[in-house]
Amino acid sequence: MKNNEPIKAAITVSKMCSLLNMGRSQFYAHVRKGTFHPPKRLKNGRPYYDASQVDDNLRAKELGVTVSGDYVLFYERTNDQSKAKATPACQPDHKELISGLQALGLSSVTTKQVVDAVTACFPKGTANEDENEVLRAVFRHLKRAGVA
Template sequence: MNDNKMSNFKPVISVSDACKLVGLSRARFYQLLEEGIFPQPLYHIKTKRPYYDKNLQIKLLEIREEGIGNNGDIIIFYSPRKKKNRQNKKSKKEHSVLDDYAETLSSMGIFCNSKELSAALKKLFPDGVGGVEEGIIIRELFRYFKSK
C-alpha cells in the first residue's frame, strides 16, 4: 500500500468500523474471523473492547484485495452490491400510497388520478399528512372531491 492510503487510516477503529472498511456485514465478518481469514482484534485492557489498529486495518484491506486470508486460505469475495437510489424508493412508496387512496376512493364512487390526488393532498394538508390517521385523510379527500 502506498503512503497516501496509509494516511487515511484512523489510529484505532471498532469492529463495526472494520466491517464497513472491508464492506461486509458484522455477521459475515465474524464468520471470517472465526475461520481465521481475518486477524483477531486487539483488546483494550480497561474496557476489554475489541479494536483494530492501523497495521491490522491495512492487513484487513490486503486480505480483502488479495483474497488470501490471515491463515493462508484462499477466500473469494463477491463484488459489493450497488446501493439503490433512495429517492426512487421514496417516490414509489408515495406512488403506492396515492394508489391506495385512489382505490379506496373509487370504491366509494370517487374516481381520480394520482395527479389530482397529489394536488388535493397539498391543498388539504399543506404541512403534510405525517401523523394524520388514514381514515381522516380518506374522509377529507372524499369531501373534497364530492364538493367539486
C-alpha cells in the first residue's frame, strides 16, 4: 500500500478506489471485465475487500496483469500543460470573466478584485487554461475572500 501503511483486514470499496487512484464507476467497470476481484459482502450486504484481495488488486494495477492473468492497460492522466480547449490570454479588463461571475451571483465584483484573484490563482497567467477552470478558480477565490 502507499506510504508503507499496513494493509487492514478489510477495507471499503471507496478506499480500494482511492488506493488504485480511480473513480468508482471506472473501478466497477474493471471489476465487470475481471481486471479486479469483485468485493465480498458483509452479512448486512456492505461490500468490502480483504487484505489478500487488496494486494491482488494493487498488483494488477501496478503490473498491468489482471487477477485472472490477462494483460490490461490503464489510462493514466498526465499533467500536460496543453489543454484541448485552451483560451488565449485574458484581456486586461476581464469582461467575460466578470459577466460569468455576475451570472454566478457575484453581482458587485470589481475589475480590481477579479485581477487580484486571477493573479493569485494563476501566477503564470491564464493563457493555457480552460476558461471554465479560470471562472471556477476565481469564483472560489472570491467566495473564500468574502466578496459577495
